[in-house]
Amino acid sequence: MTSNTGLIAGLLLLIGAFVYTFWPENSFAAQKQKTQLDYLLERKEQLYENLRDLNFEYRAGKYPEEDFEAQRASLETETAQLLSEIERLQQA
Amino acid sequence: MRLSFTKWTFWVKAAQAAALMVALCFTLGATDAGSRFNDLGHRMVCPCGCAQLLGECNHVGCPDSDRMRSQLASYIRDNKGDKDILTAFAAEYGPTVLAAPTTQGFDLVAWIAPGAVFLAALFGVLLVARHWAATRPQAVTAQSETPEMSAIKDKIRRETGADGGF
Amino acid sequence: MATFGSFALIAALALAAYNLLAGIFALRLIATGAQARISPERLADTARRAGIASFVAVSCAAFALIWSVFHNDFSIAYIVEHSNRALPAAYKFSALWSGQEGSLLLWAWLLAGYGFVLRLTHKNDVKLYAYAGTILAGIQVFFLSLLNFAAPPFSLLPGYVPGGPLPDDGNGLNPLLQYPEMVIHPPMLYLGYVGFSVPFAFALGALMMRYPGEKWIRITRVWTMVTWTFLTCGIFLGMHWAYAVLGWGGYWGWDPVENASFMPWLAATAFLHSVMMQEKRGMMKSWNVWLIFVTFMLTIVGTLLTRAGLVSSVHAFAQSSIGTWFYVFLGLVLLVCLFTFILQKDHLKSDHQLESLVSRESSFLFNNLVLLLGCFVILLGTFWPIVSEYVWDRKETVSGPYYSAVAIPIGLFLLFLTGVGPLLPWRSASLKAIRRNFVIPVIALWGTVIVALVAGVRPWKDGEFQAGTFYALIAFALAAAVLTAIVSEFLRGAGVIAKQTGKNLFAALVLLTRRNTRRYGGYLIHIGLVIAIIGFAGAAFNRNVEQEMGLHSKIHLGPYDLECIGFSQDSNANYNSEFALLDVTSNGKPVKVLTTSGFTNLQMTPEKRVYLASQQPQTMVAIHSVPEWDLYVVYEGINPDSGQPIIKAILNPLVGWIWFGWIVIVIGSIIALVPSIIPSTVVLKVPARATVPTAALKGGD
Numbered sequence: 001m002t003s004n005t006g007l008i009a010g011l012l013l014l015i016g017a018f019v020y021t022f023w024p025e026n027s028f029a030a031q032k033q034k035t036q037l038d039y040l041l042e043r044k045e046q047l048y049e050n051l052r053d054l055n056f057e058y059r060a061g062k063y064p065e066e067d068f069e070a071q072r073a074s075l076e077t078e079t080a081q082l083l084s085e086i087e088r089l090q091q092a
Numbered sequence: 093m094r095l096s097f098t099k100w101t102f103w104v105k106a107a108q109a110a111a112l113m114v115a116l117c118f119t120l121g122a123t124d125a126g127s128r129f130n131d132l133g134h135r136m137v138c139p140c141g142c143a144q145l146l147g148e149c150n151h152v153g154c155p156d157s158d159r160m161r162s163q164l165a166s167y168i169r170d171n172k173g174d175k176d177i178l179t180a181f182a183a184e185y186g187p188t189v190l191a192a193p194t195t196q197g198f199d200l201v202a203w204i205a206p207g208a209v210f211l212a213a214l215f216g217v218l219l220v221a222r223h224w225a226a227t228r229p230q231a232v233t234a235q236s237e238t239p240e241m242s243a244i245k246d247k248i249r250r251e252t253g254a255d256g257g258f
Numbered sequence: 259m260a261t262f263g264s265f266a267l268i269a270a271l272a273l274a275a276y277n278l279l280a281g282i283f284a285l286r287l288i289a290t291g292a293q294a295r296i297s298p299e300r301l302a303d304t305a306r307r308a309g310i311a312s313f314v315a316v317s318c319a320a321f322a323l324i325w326s327v328f329h330n331d332f333s334i335a336y337i338v339e340h341s342n343r344a345l346p347a348a349y350k351f352s353a354l355w356s357g358q359e360g361s362l363l364l365w366a367w368l369l370a371g372y373g374f375v376l377r378l379t380h381k382n383d384v385k386l387y388a389y390a391g392t393i394l395a396g397i398q399v400f401f402l403s404l405l406n407f408a409a410p411p412f413s414l415l416p417g418y419v420p421g422g423p424l425p426d427d428g429n430g431l432n433p434l435l436q437y438p439e440m441v442i443h444p445p446m447l448y449l450g451y452v453g454f455s456v457p458f459a460f461a462l463g464a465l466m467m468r469y470p471g472e473k474w475i476r477i478t479r480v481w482t483m484v485t486w487t488f489l490t491c492g493i494f495l496g497m498h499w500a501y502a503v504l505g506w507g508g509y510w511g512w513d514p515v516e517n518a519s520f521m522p523w524l525a526a527t528a529f530l531h532s533v534m535m536q537e538k539r540g541m542m543k544s545w546n547v548w549l550i551f552v553t554f555m556l557t558i559v560g561t562l563l564t565r566a567g568l569v570s571s572v573h574a575f576a577q578s579s580i581g582t583w584f585y586v587f588l589g590l591v592l593l594v595c596l597f598t599f600i601l602q603k604d605h606l607k608s609d610h611q612l613e614s615l616v617s618r619e620s621s622f623l624f625n626n627l628v629l630l631l632g633c634f635v636i637l638l639g640t641f642w643p644i645v646s647e648y649v650w651d652r653k654e655t656v657s658g659p660y661y662s663a664v665a666i667p668i669g670l671f672l673l674f675l676t677g678v679g680p681l682l683p684w685r686s687a688s689l690k691a692i693r694r695n696f697v698i699p700v701i702a703l704w705g706t707v708i709v710a711l712v713a714g715v716r717p718w719k720d721g722e723f724q725a726g727t728f729y730a731l732i733a734f735a736l737a738a739a740v741l742t743a744i745v746s747e748f749l750r751g752a753g754v755i756a757k758q759t760g761k762n763l764f765a766a767l768v769l770l771t772r773r774n775t776r777r778y779g780g781y782l783i784h785i786g787l788v789i790a791i792i793g794f795a796g797a798a799f800n801r802n803v804e805q806e807m808g809l810h811s812k813i814h815l816g817p818y819d820l821e822c823i824g825f826s827q828d829s830n831a832n833y834n835s836e837f838a839l840l841d842v843t844s845n846g847k848p849v850k851v852l853t854t855s856g857f858t859n860l861q862m863t864p865e866k867r868v869y870l871a872s873q874q875p876q877t878m879v880a881i882h883s884v885p886e887w888d889l890y891v892v893y894e895g896i897n898p899d900s901g902q903p904i905i906k907a908i909l910n911p912l913v914g915w916i917w918f919g920w921i922v923i924v925i926g927s928i929i930a931l932v933p934s935i936i937p938s939t940v941v942l943k944v945p946a947r948a949t950v951p952t953a954a955l956k957g958g959d
Contacts (some may be wrong), residue, residue, distance in 0.1 A: 013266060013315060048251065048252050054250065060750040091798065188655045191656075198650045199647050202646075206634070
């Protein structure tokens with residue numbers, strides 16, 4: 001390939017890149033702002049996961065009864081507060 | 093917390109005992125000529141640029157290793173001490189011939205730093221953990237529970253109790 | 259093609275720069291809500307497209323270089339230095355990373371490739387991806403500037419005029435690189451190095467935009483895992499290459515370049531663990547952010563070590579001027595990280611506190627402590643020659659003995675934590691829980707110690723203490739304990755599932771793993787690591803014999819007898835070679851191996867090659883690998899006095915376990931990357947409590 005054909009190929013590349021970058025199109029994805037509710041729902045998912053995990057590990061014999069009861073209680077309290085907050089936001 | 097500290101004391105004691113044992117054994121060992129040759133050969137590197145330990149350098153045509161090994165053997169025959177031998181080699185070939193930093197002067201830093209950093213970090217972690225444990229909010233007591241709350245809790249238990257619902 | 263390549267690189271730089279500037283401008287507009295003539299979201303989208311176009315441009319440049327290598331275009335200086343006509347086609351690809359310019363191009367291309375995937379998948383979370391894409395563009399601008407201004411791969415041969423005379427042939431590829439693994443090892447390592455730019459960009463971006471919640475971690479997790487796996491593969495392939503090619507019988511020499519790849523691995527491993535605490539419990543946010551910052555900076559330090567000849571090393575490239583560029587870049591990255599961190603520090607408050615010193619969380623704390631200590635020690639050892647020369651003007655060597663003394667205890671402690679961590683439950687563990695979970699592993703530990711002592715693994719030999727054997731003994735015992743702990747974790751979980759679903763144990767194991775691929779894939783990675791560590795510990799028992807071999811003379815080593823039945827020479831267009839033919843018997847019986855023509859008697863042919871273009875010699879080691887050990891035979895050369903070959907035979911116990919462990923690690927990583935089955939919230943017909951008879955709880959171990 002001579003340097004002239006190289007130059008032409010390079011220019012074609014540049015034009016292609018330019019056209020692709022600035023092609024007028026209006027269907028670009030919008031930057032949605034995450035709401036407080038989205039955030040809380042994510043947290044709920046995680047807390048549910050933690051609770052399921054706790055149950056499973058208890059069943060697998062990793063927690064003595066007392067440890068399990070105490071931890072489930074504290075996790076459930078946290079989740080309950082979160083859920084009531086979610087409910088409040090959803091009604092609003 | 094108490095539990096964790098008893099456990100720690102156990103580990104610390106075990107580590108001390110192990111360290112003592114290792115130290116004791118190092119002072120005992122390496123007496124006969126063959127093992128001294130082997131030991132010292134593994135405390136120096138071949139200076140030809142092959143980056144191998146002197147005792148292991150074996151590439152054909154190495155300009156240094158054979159000569160240095162016979163030099164080492166003759167030092168050992170002359171009953172020179174380990175330290176003298178290493179000093180003699182370092183004087184002849186430069187300190188780069190030693191495979192590890194010495195235990196003198198600034199070199200001590202290379203040996204002390206890992207342990208010091210470990211202890212400092214361990215201390216830091218314990219401190220942080222203690223601080224966390226001390227400032228942890230108390231668990232909410234069940235008495236302050238409203239009927240709505242317990243309804244939600246029942247729902248939670250129903251939804252998560254099955255750990256995935258097989 | 260040189261013109262096209264250079265042009266493509268300039269275009270790529272321009273596009274990346276546009277991505278960076280337009281991205282910053284647009285995100286600034288969105289963040290402040292200021293009015294502008296163009297919609298900031300539209301501007302951000304053009305920035306993203308410029309990033310995609312920049313990938314195309316870098317790809318064109320990489321293609322141009324490969325094309326020139328294949329067409330032996332000796333007008334390009336780089337091709338003359340790193341290729342020749344007789345080079346086999348597969349190794350022509352290796353020319354891309356055998357020199358500084360080429361490997362920087364590979365780096366830039368992979369970075370653009372990662373960026374390309376990131377920018378295409380931006381709909382996952384448009385804003386976060388816009389931040390990450392812009393930060394990535396910043397890194398791209400740096401590497402593309404290097405390629406355009408400091409280390410251009412397409413510069414023409416000095417004094418060459420178009421149409422003028424050209425060299426007949428190139429200087430050829432470094433023979434050390436002419437080995438099948440060398441076609442995949444560097445790209446793997448680079449994929450690992452470069453890949454950490456992505457989690458870095460996400461973490462920095464999430465911090466800059468004050469991303470609410472921890473979901474960005476879930477988004478980056480795949481990237482971090484993939485990158486970590488590539489780096490792991492790169493390191494293991496490098497070890498295997500060193501073992502099979504360098505011919506000194508070992509696989510790790512604590513060379514600065516090896517250390518350079520190991521340090522980010524340690525930091526990234528720490529990150530992968532501690533990030534779980536953030537995802538699960540919202541803890542350790544600042545720490546995690548810094549871990550990923552440090553990991554990224556260590557990859558840059560690693561590149562600096564290899565590319566800029568900062569520390570002398572067997573495989574570092576010659577001293578060059580690009581060091582300054584890297585210092586400036588490193589300083590800039592550090593400043594940006596510090597600035598962002600200080601500005602957004604209040605965003606990183608923990609949601610939870612540690613509840614107990616004895617819990618999974620605290621085991622992660624210690625795991626991080628030890629991993630980073632390892633990282634620090636290696637950093638210290640690697641830079642010690644520079645420090646020492648600076649402080650008291652003494653050039654020193656830091657090699658194997660220093661690291662064995664310092665790093666092995668750290669490694670063993672880490673192995674210990676590998677076993678302890680999974681046994682500790684999240685949040686807190688009572689004494690009762692500990693007793694319940696630790697009994698079996700502790701029995702396994704002491705059982706192994708006793709068995710090993712009886713079998714002859716004794717740290718005392720003739721009244722003398724053997725540190726290597728002592729460490730090996732500890733490693734074996736801990737390995738047994740850790741394996742037991744992990745296997746019991748699997749069995750316990752599978753037991754619960756088997757009871758609930760009535761499936762057999764194997765089906766239950768599969769279901770268990772699919773239910774939480776991340777945890778059980780992770781455990782599998784631990785198993786792989788433990789297997790590899792057993793292999794490392796085997797090095798304490800290496801034996802070797804070196805001998806000049808006449809026709810029919812024999813070497814005796816362990817159970818093996820090697821008989822020389824001939825030595826010969828051969829040559830082709832690429833190299834000349836000398837080799838010996840050895841018949842191998844074990845305890846007097848021939849060793850059978852499976853070949854394409856069925857079981858045949860083992861014959862080993864260690865070889866030495868001299869490559870014609872570079873006039874450099876190269877050892878081809880003959881290896882016979884069985885689970886207990888490798889028989890490793892090196893052709894050392896011909897004794898000029900007698901004309902007979904010198905053969906070195908080494909018996910390396912358990913080396914095969916290292917490669918097997920690596921395969922397990924890779925399988926574990928792949929499993930961990932598969933999404934878990936999403937648990938439904940369907941209620942079981944039987945209440946949870948009723949499914950577990952109390953007897954089962956007592957017999958939990």
